[in-house]
Amino acid sequence: MMKILISFYSRTGTTRKVAEVMKNALIEKDVEVKIEEIIDKKNRDGKIGYIIAGKNALMKKKTKIEEVSYHPENFDILIIGTPVWAGNITPAIRTYLEKYKDEIDLAVFFCTHGGGGESNTFNNMREIIGEPLKVLSLKDKKIEEGKHLNDIFNFIDDIL
Numbered sequence: 001m002m003k004i005l006i007s008f009y010s011r012t013g014t015t016r017k018v019a020e021v022m023k024n025a026l027i028e029k030d031v032e033v034k035i036e037e038i039i040d041k042k043n044r045d046g047k048i049g050y051i052i053a054g055k056n057a058l059m060k061k062k063t064k065i066e067e068v069s070y071h072p073e074n075f076d077i078l079i080i081g082t083p084v085w086a087g088n089i090t091p092a093i094r095t096y097l098e099k100y101k102d103e104i105d106l107a108v109f110f111c112t113h114g115g116g117g118e119s120n121t122f123n124n125m126r127e128i129i130g131e132p133l134k135v136l137s138l139k140d141k142k143i144e145e146g147k148h149l150n151d152i153f154n155f156i157d158d159i160l
């Protein structure tokens with residue numbers, strides 16, 4: 001049976017929603033799936049948190065993350081998700097990918113954004129772990145309005 005790990009970071013829950021829909025879609029397809037929320041130990045709340053977050057992402061900074069429950073080496077595919085911050089991946093996902101890059105064989109990327117598109121996000125990921133099988137970029141509004149389900153189902157069909 002195929003084993004897939006979905007690892008994601010989410011500051012305000014939008015990326016988490018996408019990860020959860022993916023998880024349920026994979027369960028429907030009889031895939032063994034685990035989901036891991038990457039937790040940034042740095043407080044990203046509030047206006048100041050937002051400004052520093054954007055700055056850190058733009059500067060390609062790493063951060064401290066909580067211990068993970070699953071290791072990518074134990075899975076056939078890693079699905080990795082992040083919000084777009086200042087056109088880049090989040091420090092938490094950068095830190096995660098740098099830490100586990102040697103364990104990652106096949107990966108799929110997704111991001112959520114506020115309208116600016118993926119920008120450099122997928123290229124940031126490529127620089128660390130190489131070319132993905134597939135990518136998906138979703139606008140936050142579309143997710144809030146619940147119009148993201150078909151995009152996700154098609155995406156899952158494409159990678160299986």
Ligand SMILES: Cc1cc2nc3c(=O)[nH]c(=O)nc-3n(C[C@H](O)[C@H](O)[C@H](O)COP(=O)(O)O)c2cc1C
Nearest residue numbers: 010011012013014015083084086087112114115116
């Ligand atoms: C610090 C920060 C910077 C952001 N920069 C961008 C950006 O450059 N382009 C964009 O389209 N959206 C940007 N956004 C919007 C988020 O990518 C978008 O709302 C995302 O869906 C939030 O995901 P989350 O709820 O999982 O944290 C930014 C949000 C934050 C907090």
